[in-house]
Every structure is written in C-alpha cells, then in structure tokens.
Amino acid sequence: MSSAIAVAPVLVHQAIREHRSGRMDAASALYTRALEFDPTDPDALHLLGALHIQRGDAVAAVPYAAKAVLVEPAAHLAYNNLGLILKGAGQPGAAARCYRQATLIEPDFADGHSNLGVVVKADGQMALAVKHFRRAIEIDPSLGEAWNNLGNALQELGETEGAVEAYLTAADCLPDNDTVHYNVGLLLIGVGCRDDALIHLRRALELDPDREDAAHLVAALEGKTTVTAPRSYVRQLFDFYAARFDAHLVGDLRYQAHRGVVDLVNVIAGSDRRFALGYDLGCGTGLAGALVRERTGVLIGIDLSERMLLQADSKRIYDTLICADIDATLDTYDAAPDLVLASDVFIYIGELDGTIERIARRMAPGGLFSFSVELAAEGVPWFLRASGRYAHGDRYVSQCLSENGLRLLATRPIIVRHERGEPLDGAVYVAVKPTDDGTPV
Template sequence: MARAFLSSGDLIADRRASYADMLFESGDHVAAADLMRQALEIVPEWTAGLFRLGEMEDAAGDEDAAAETWRRLLELDPDDRFGATLKLAASGYALVPDNPPAAYVETLFDAYAPTFETALLEKLHYRVPELLANAIKAAAPGRRYHSMLDVGCGTGLMGDYFRTGVDHMAGMDLSEAMLQKAEEKHVYDRLFKGDINELDYPAGSADLIIAADVFVYVGDLDKAVSRLVAALSNDGLFAFSVETHAEEGELILQPSLRYTHSEDYVRRLLADHGLVPSTIDREAIRFDRGEPLQGLIVVSKRA
C-alpha cells in the first residue's frame, strides 16, 4: 500500500527510498532502515516514507523505533490512511481498536483495485464468492430474490453468481476505485459508496444481503450487523464470511492487520441480533504465504 504514495516530491529522497526498498527486499533490514532515515532527513514530513520506515525498523527488530515512527506518522496524518493505529496495536504498543480507521481501508483498496482480482484469484486462490454462492443456494434451493445488497462489493465478484436470480442488485463499497471496477462489469443495478458502520438503507427492503470477505476490515461487528439486519426483510437471508482462528479470544487483530473472528463470536453475534444460522461451515478460503487460510462461511435468517 505504501508504494501507492511513494513519491516524496524530492528526487534525491525518492532515489534513497528506492535503494532502501531494494535493501529491504534483499533481507538487509537494518541497512534499509538507515537509508530510509536519510531520505526522511530531506523530507521529514513524507508520510508514505515514514510508514515504510516503520515497517523497516520493525523488520529489523527495533520495535521501539518503529512505534515512535508510527506515532509521528499519526501526528502528520490523523486520518490514518496508512494504518499506523493498527500497526501500533498489532505490535503491542496500543490497545486494539474495535474498528480500523475508515481512511485506511479506503486507501488500501483504492490502491489495490487495479490488481485486486488478479492477485486474489490467480495468486491466492480466493474462494469466498464461490463458497458463499453455493451455501446460499443450498440454504434456499431455486429461490429468486427481489432485492440483493452486496456490501463491500469490491470489484463485483459476487455479482455474476446471482444476476440471473435477482430482480434488483445493489453494491456498496468504501473504495471509489473498487466501485469503478464493478461498474465496468455492468452487473449491478445500483452502486454506491458507503461505510458499512454507517449504512443507511431502506428498512426491510433487501431479501438477500451478502458481505463477502468484508468483516476482516471491520473488527467489532455489532454496529455493522445491526444496520444490516435493519435492512433485511422478514424472510431474507444474510450471508457473510469471516477469517477465523484457533487461538483463545473472540476477536483478534492479526499481524496482517486483518481481524479474525471465532465461531463462538459469530454465533453470539447472530443470536444478539435475532438471527439463526442456516449453516456455518469452516473452509479454506484462500492461501496466505503458501498456506490455506481458514474462514467461516455463514448463511443466516431471522429467528
């Protein structure tokens, strides 16, 4: 993500940062951090450079220096487009926030949009859309839906699975760049920008709501699910995925800066919001560093 904002506006600083990146990729993290500090001496308020420096210091084993760098970054960028708050929390220097900064999620996916589908489908063997579509169809065989809401729709990977079985399909995302990619597919009847925690959607109007691989960037799901359930019709289905974990604790911020949710958390969440699961399946949802990443595929309805 940092590379999306790489240029400092100073040619010499950019060149030193580029060399620092090469050193980092070669495994010489200490030298990389030293050279990045030299670049930042020229442009001390370069936020992307500060974020990259923090990553280099952390990889070099200097966690205290990395934390100080991320605190400096937050002073310069209080909206926290780079996720310094999450970096501090994941490193044990701050409390884990209930939710990530919205600006961080938006920035991340704006930068990710051009390569999103290639990276997920071809490199990471991403399976969530297929798994969710199969689970929904198994929960209600042959059902036709009047109105579907795809929250966190991204580039529209879910859309193709339901276009022929839905009268009206809406997609929402926090990233404008992702929405532009979804628009190119001409699958959705409506696309709009929004934050899932601030969703304002007609009450009871959607008989199918899907959140595919969204909740890893939401954290505490109580507020988001409350708003989604308000939009769900009495006979509607709410389907979603989460990444999950085997450790103790219901909600964990991982080093990847994604949140994982336990099955106990998911079951309690559904019960708290008047929902019952039709199915909760543990599946390998994609690969991460060559290893299958475990998730939960959930289809629920009103109790």
C-alpha cells in the same frame, strides 16, 4: 527599463515579506499591483499562482502559471510549476505535457521526471512511470520523493523486492516523512518482516500522531486488539490495490471467501429461488456479485473504495454502486434486501454486533445473510491479527446473530486465502431473518 516596470520588483519584494508572514490578502494585493505595473514580471506571476495554491484554489492559479511559461518559454521550472498547478486543478493530461516539456528543455531535471512519472502512473502507464522515476534517481540519487514513487509503482506491479529496496532508500533520504515510513512498514508486514515494520510504523506515528492507519497497524503488531479498523485505512488500502486486486487476491493469494459465501447460499436456497433485492456489502470489484447476478433482480454494491467501485462498474454487474461506509448506508437506505452478502468484510470490523444489528433491522423477513470470517481460537470473541485484519470466534459470531434476531442456518469451514504459502482458516455462515410467524424461510 521604464519607471513603471521598475516599480514591480519593489512591490514583489514587499509582497514576499507579507507572504512569508502569512498575511495572504496583503501579499495577493501587492503581487496584483506589481502585475499592473509589469504584466510580465515572472516572480509576481509565479508567486501569485503559488499563493492561490496555498489557499487551495488551483484553478485560480492556472492563468498566472500559464502566463509565466509564455514570459519564459525556455524556463523548465516555469513548465514544472504549471504542471504542478494543472495537476492540482484536475488536469493531469495537461500537467503531463508540461512536465514532459520541462524535461525536454532540461533533460537532467530530476523533479520533472519524478512528477511526470506520477501523472503517467495515475494514467495506468506503469512501465513508463518506472522509467521516469529511475531517470530521476539516476540524476539525483538523494531525491527521496522519486524513490518513494518508484517503490509505489513497483509494489503495484508486484515487484516486492524492488519496492522494499526503494522504500527503504526513500526513508533514508526522507527520515522525517511519515508517509514514506508508513509505506515501508505496510509493505514489510506483507513480506513477514514484522519487527522492522513496527519500527517504521512507530516512526510514522511519532511524526504524525493523527495517522489512524499507522496507529491501527502498530496496535496489530503490538498484539493489541481494537474495536474496528479506521475507515481511512480501509479506503486507502483498497484504493491502492484496486487495479490489480483480482489478479493478486484470486491469483497470488488463492482467495476463495467470495465463492464460499455464495456456494453456501446456493446450498440453502436451492437453484430455483430468486432474490428481489441484494446488498453486496464491501463489494470490491464484484467477485461475489458476479456469482449471484443472474438470480438477483436488483443488486446493489456498497464499498468504501472509489477505485474498487470503478473496477466493479466496468464489469456491469450491479444496478447501483454506492461509495460509502456500510453502517452509514444501512442507516440511510430503507429498502429491505432479501439477500445480503459480506465477503471479507468482517476482517476489518472487530466488534460485529452493531453492524449485524443494522443488517438484521434492514433485511426483509425470510431474507438470507451470508458472510465470511477469519477464525479465531475458540473462546476468543475477536482479535486483531498482525496483518491488520480481525479474526472472530465461532461462538461470538453465532451469539451476535441470535441476539439480533437472526437464525443461523448453516456454517462451513473454508480456506479463505493463503499467506506466504500457508492456508488461512476461516468460515462462512448463512443466517435467515425469520418471518413474522417465526418461519425461517
């Protein structure tokens, strides 16, 4: 070993001390200096890449991790590390190749199988993902991340019983992981185990008091009514369900709100009226939009969930798709729609006045606004169900419309969906924004 190369481990040792103390600039300088003495030092390459990851710069980390693989081509950990960095740099395909190589070098590498499962799942290869998660668990039954990933995959596949078992095992392995407890709680709500769900959701909130999604569901299960669901909760919920949303909602839950909203528009408007500009609020995958496409000149879909919009985009229903909060969009865009749809939107908004005011202000005179709600008992303005969705009273809905200058034209009861086989009562409404002379349409 030359004297120059012998210096590198000393510098790496000093860099590690700085790194552990949080002095990133000093650590980076020492790792870099070590590589000047020995460009092949595996520890310096690995740790300098890790430092860039800690700084949020995965792209800068890639060359160091890639060189570490060249230095140690038989090291499965080097390939796994490069895979993690490439995934963070937005290169999932390259990451998958690295994870696959790591598992070829070391077939019993549990983390490698779990990581590979994550990237192939994101690519839609659910069966292959499950295979790798199960292999990871077979190798290391205490690997909580793999159990959680398996639960996630099984839930997306609709295998609820297996998903619950996997999540509960993950919670046993990772008792201090708030995400795992949240996943357990959310799924337990869906299968009706509300007491157990509350235990896990309270634990998630205890571990991370800033989790708005957990706080929302805890409030729902404790019977507390709030003003609105956190946007982060709604976005996460629909991003998760996007790939199987239509099949689950329409097929499994027999969802009909979108049809009810459009059917009542058809009754009021007749078959001849065409709309110049339509807003489909909370458009999701385009279930309602598809039903009004032929009679609407320009149709704009607005939704919080990027993944739902990707599904909608693939159907070529909308002229424009906007990934944003509804209220923010209504405040920003000055176009005046003569048709506004909101199917299953208000179930995530308790206090409706602010949103309805924005809709009324933005609408063109003579425009129609059609929407659905889950119905609350008479005399209750709104309340938060244990499901995490809001129900609204008919009198409150009518009041919000009239106080914001909209005239109610028609309402009809519907079964919006089924929950665990039981029908859920709702209603659809159509209101109009009167013209300047007071004419309704």
